[in-house]
Amino acid sequence: MLSPMLSLGDYPVLGSLLFLAIGVVMGSFGTVLVSRLPQGRTILGRSQCPRCGKTLGPAELVPLLSFAVQGGRCRSCESRIPWLYPIVEAFSALLFLLAFLRQGMWVLPGLALGVVLWLFLLVTIMDAQTGFISDYLSFPFLVLSVVYALFFPPLPIIAPLIGAGFFAAQWAGSRGKWVGSGDIIIGAGMGFLLRDWRLLVIALFLAYIIGALTALVLILFKKKTIKDRLAFVPFLFVATLITLIAGYDILDFYIF
Ligand SMILES: [Zn+2]
Structure with a gap:
């Protein structure tokens, strides 16, 4: 049973898989953020192929798996999907796993650390690609790092x-x-x-x-x-x- 503090210490494999899964999904969302924020586009709405503009169906939105199944190409126009996408998804999964293990399998501080590292990754990609740091990423990074620190008082x-x-x-x-x-x-x-x-x-x-x-x-x-x-x-x-x-x-x- 989960303790009130929510430790998955008794279920290391289940916990690791859970955090990997959360990380992949967050990584997938992250690729949407870093590809749309610099252009000032809304982050709402379904993803489209950057080349032919076709709206992606549900089967094309599964992180990592879609990329592998489609051989890294868009289904309609066959253009290559940038490698950045699966790499960010996989790396984000590893960051959440690292966070989970580093926090001794405590769920809440592990999640907070995972989100902080995920935001840090997104700022990194954006700075590398555009030389510009979006306030929409840097301020959440700061706020979430404070939330994370609050698990271990004093601030x-x-x-x-x-x-x-x-x-x-x-x-x-x-x-x-x-x-x-x-x-x-x-x-x-x-x-x-x-x-x-x-x-x-x-x-x-x-x-x-x-x-x-x-x-x-x-x-x-x-x-x-x-x-x-x-x-x-x-x-x-x-x-x-x-x-x-x-x-x-x-x-x-x-x-x-
Ligand atoms: Zn396309």
Whole structure:
């Protein structure tokens, strides 16, 4: 029986499958958000093929499965469905599984963490594709990270302040050229998500290392020049995932 706190600790397999399923469905919804929000389109209404405009039927809307069955092509016009769609669905499923396991199979904090990471993934995709962070994604990310933090009182103060302050300082120093105001919101959300300010510092540090290495590789292979802007949220996202999984191990290793 479920305890009042809703633990699935006695049903690890069932719980994992449940969270994977929720993650796939959320991932599917996420692809709708990241493909429509930048164009200012409504998120209501049925999905259509981006090429021929045909409204998709129920059988074409099953996450992952439709893609596999149709061989990655639209049923009417045969155009390729971008690989981004199944990848986002699968990755979102893994994020919800990670959240479930990381919260010791407690359902509610696991769900909250899953939604926060899902929103972080969507901001990452949007920043990488358009260089723009939608308030419709960043503010829910911040609010949900506060909701998640409320499961573990007291509410952290220092970590979100460092996260927001770090980007606010760069924003002010560069008059909005290096970072956008969206980064400040993401920084604050990361603070609530990681709670411990030392973990936040590790995440920022990792993001810069991974970002610098990526930039170096891109410049070496002449995909980018030194003047190009590189979306930064993807590095924040990857660094936050690493910190969530191994933050305290890194901290023990370097003791600071
Ligand atoms: Zn089509």
